[in-house]
Amino acid sequence: MIRLSKYRGWRLSAILVLLMAQAPLSAHQVVVYQIVEMTVEPQNDRLVVGLHVPASVAGDPALTRLLQTGDEAALEEHLRIVGSDIARSLDIQQEEATLPAPVATVRPGADRASIDVVLRYDIAASNRELSARLNAFTSRDGLVRTVAHYRPAGRAVQTVSITGPATRIAFDPPVTRVLTSFAVRGLRALFDSSDYLLFYACVLLPTRRPRLILRLYAAAAIAQTAAMAIFVANEPAMAAWLPGATMAAASAIVIAAIQNIARARVRCVLYVTVVFAVLNGWTIGQSAASVAQFAGAHLSLAMLAFAAVVLTGELWLGALIWAFRTWLDDRGVPDRVLVLAGSVLVAHSAVHRVMERGHLVTQNGSFGGERAVTWLTLAWIAAILLVAAASAVRRGSGRAHAS
Amino acid sequence: MTTRVVDSTGGSKRGGRERAGVFALGGLIVTVVVVYLALNATGVNDKSRSLLPYQTLAATLPEADQMQFRALRESLLEAESARAKTNRWPDIGGLTLPGADYFWMRFDRGVVINYLGKPGDPSKPAWLLEIQEPEPGTAPDPAPNDEQHHRLPDGTTLHIYVWTHRLGGQIASEFVAQPQNTGWVEVFSQVPNPIYAIRR
Numbered sequence: 001m002i003r004l005s006k007y008r009g010w011r012l013s014a015i016l017v018l019l020m021a022q023a024p025l026s027a028h029q030v031v032v033y034q035i036v037e038m039t040v041e042p043q044n045d046r047l048v049v050g051l052h053v054p055a056s057v058a059g060d061p062a063l064t065r066l067l068q069t070g071d072e073a074a075l076e077e078h079l080r081i082v083g084s085d086i087a088r089s090l091d092i093q094q095e096e097a098t099l100p101a102p103v104a105t106v107r108p109g110a111d112r113a114s115i116d117v118v119l120r121y122d123i124a125a126s127n128r129e130l131s132a133r134l135n136a137f138t139s140r141d142g143l144v145r146t147v148a149h150y151r152p153a154g155r156a157v158q159t160v161s162i163t164g165p166a167t168r169i170a171f172d173p174p175v176t177r178v179l180t181s182f183a184v185r186g187l188r189a190l191f192d193s194s195d196y197l198l199f200y201a202c203v204l205l206p207t208r209r210p211r212l213i214l215r216l217y218a219a220a221a222i223a224q225t226a227a228m229a230i231f232v233a234n235e236p237a238m239a240a241w242l243p244g245a246t247m248a249a250a251s252a253i254v255i256a257a258i259q260n261i262a263r264a265r266v267r268c269v270l271y272v273t274v275v276f277a278v279l280n281g282w283t284i285g286q287s288a289a290s291v292a293q294f295a296g297a298h299l300s301l302a303m304l305a306f307a308a309v310v311l312t313g314e315l316w317l318g319a320l321i322w323a324f325r326t327w328l329d330d331r332g333v334p335d336r337v338l339v340l341a342g343s344v345l346v347a348h349s350a351v352h353r354v355m356e357r358g359h360l361v362t363q364n365g366s367f368g369g370e371r372a373v374t375w376l377t378l379a380w381i382a383a384i385l386l387v388a389a390a391s392a393v394r395r396g397s398g399r400a401h402a403s
Numbered sequence: 404m405t406t407r408v409v410d411s412t413g414g415s416k417r418g419g420r421e422r423a424g425v426f427a428l429g430g431l432i433v434t435v436v437v438v439y440l441a442l443n444a445t446g447v448n449d450k451s452r453s454l455l456p457y458q459t460l461a462a463t464l465p466e467a468d469q470m471q472f473r474a475l476r477e478s479l480l481e482a483e484s485a486r487a488k489t490n491r492w493p494d495i496g497g498l499t500l501p502g503a504d505y506f507w508m509r510f511d512r513g514v515v516i517n518y519l520g521k522p523g524d525p526s527k528p529a530w531l532l533e534i535q536e537p538e539p540g541t542a543p544d545p546a547p548n549d550e551q552h553h554r555l556p557d558g559t560t561l562h563i564y565v566w567t568h569r570l571g572g573q574i575a576s577e578f579v580a581q582p583q584n585t586g587w588v589e590v591f592s593q594v595p596n597p598i599y600a601i602r603r
Contacts, residue, residue: 059569059570060570060573080526081525081526081570081572082526082570083526084524084526085526085527085569085570088465088467088526088527089465089569091465091466091467093466098465098466098467133463133465136465165459165463166463167463168463184441187437187441188441191438191441316430316434317434319426319430320426320427320430320431320434323423323424323426323427323430324427326423326424326427327423327424327427330423330424
């Protein structure tokens with residue numbers, strides 16, 4: 001339990017409320033994508049690729065006008081050129097060799113504002129290691145997104161959605177490539193997120209026994225992995241709450257720093273560690289879910305590789321912080337000074353994160369902006385009071401038993 | 404016979420602390436190496452993020468375009484060699500510009516030279532090799548030699564740009580004044596140094 005007098009506890013809470021309830025409201029930013037729909041179907045020694053392309057992203061400024069005016073002869077010539085250009089930019093490869101030019105059929109779309117392209121390729125019957133350069137379209141009317149559906153015979157459809165610069169995507173990549181690429185992606189996710197570093201620094205600031213540290217790590221690893229798995233399995237529902245979760249994760253760091261200052265009991269540290277791990281798992285789960293589409297048929301293995309790298313990396317960095325802390329202890333740095341100074345620094349940085357993420361929550365609209373920050377602070381205060389009350393009740397019943 | 408008393412507890416404690424120190428230092432080195440390797444293992448798309456909207460890396464182009472780009476960069480060296488020898492830029496006939504079905508043209512305006520290649524098949528991309536000599540009387544460019552800066556033996560610093568344009572058959576056969584404003588995409592083999600990169 002956190003050992004704070006009532007006065008000090010309320011004072012701290014008041015400071016937290018004042019610091020956190022500052023997020024101003026801002027307008028929503030809506031991004032409208034122009035969608036290119038694509039299907040890729042291997043059929044023994046044939047590959048059929050179908051595309052539905054908005055005329056405005058096809059690269060030919062005359063196409064939109066020709067589709068409307070109905071000058072069929074001129075339109076046919078432009079469609080032929082655009083079809084060849086699309087086939088060339090797709091640059092479909094099998095086992096890293098570009099396929100010979102396909103037979104292309106291009107027709108105006110039913111809405112006369114888009115075109116339908118069908119490309120037929122001859123491929124090796126193995127159907128293995130097919131890749132394409134996706135989203136090689138540009139438009140002056142906004143961003144372009146390509147949604148490709150890969151339909152291998154007798155297996156589940158895999159969908160890949162790409163925006164931004166043209167990217168080569170492997171359909172149904174081999175398991176070794178998936179494992180290595182997801183290990184690297186896991187490492188990237190680890191470096192992109194720095195919340196856990198702040199939290200670990202906080203938890204490892206007081207001198208603790210290695211066995212206790214391992215217990216805390218095990219609890220955090222289980223909680224984080226569970227949150228990641230839930231996020232990947234149910235991304236749409238979880239993603240809506242992500243901004244709030246990242247803000248709450250930052251606030252958990254503040255609480256951990258306060259626990260250090262107040263010399264909280266190990267049980268309370270464990271509770272906050274689990275809460276933080278769930279919220280951090282939420283964030284890292286989002287990174288995992290955003291790249292899950294590149295795993296092809298090996299989604300489970302890819303996620304395992306991703307999670308294993310993240311957890312190993314966290315353990316490694318935690319061990320490094322612990323070794324550094326031990327080294328400082330050996331140099332005779334006073335424990336209390338180190339804990340107080342370190343916790344204040346970490347708390348300061350974490351409060352800034354809470355504020356920044358509060359702004360994001362406002363922009364996202366998933367919460368009521370500044371109200372979310374206030375409610376978050378009140379929730380923590382309520383949790384602290386609940387723990388204090390439970391402890392008081394326990395102590396009271398213990399005294400009654402003794403008498 | 405003398406008896407020596409050894410404080411084994413203190414020794415093992417000291418040994419443990421030494422191990423922690425060695426682990427911290429060794430771990431730090433390993434972490435730095437892993438971070439470096441992981442950052443370098445990321446794809447070209449991550450590197451492309453530092454480019455401007457009209458710029459791209461050759462590695463993201465279709466295979467055929469990558470070959471065309473490399474061949475054009477080789478032709479550039481040939482042109483620079485002729486420029487250094489004769490003090491003027493060679494005509495199309497004096498160069499081996501790439502692409503069997505490409506029709507190449509040369510246009511000059513002031514200190515800027517365009518070698519424009521239009522494809523026989525209008526669905527293929529057009530290519531533009533743009534060379535800019537220094538304006539007379541300007542101070543020498545201090546930028547080191549790189550993909551965008553080439554230095555002739557007399558010290559003249561050239562600014563080099565390679566551009567490509569989709570649907571090359573639709574491009575007008577004329578000098579291209581501001582390629583970045585007319586749908587052309589500047590191609591690099593690697594992300595340019597932000598200190599010396601030429602922003603247009």
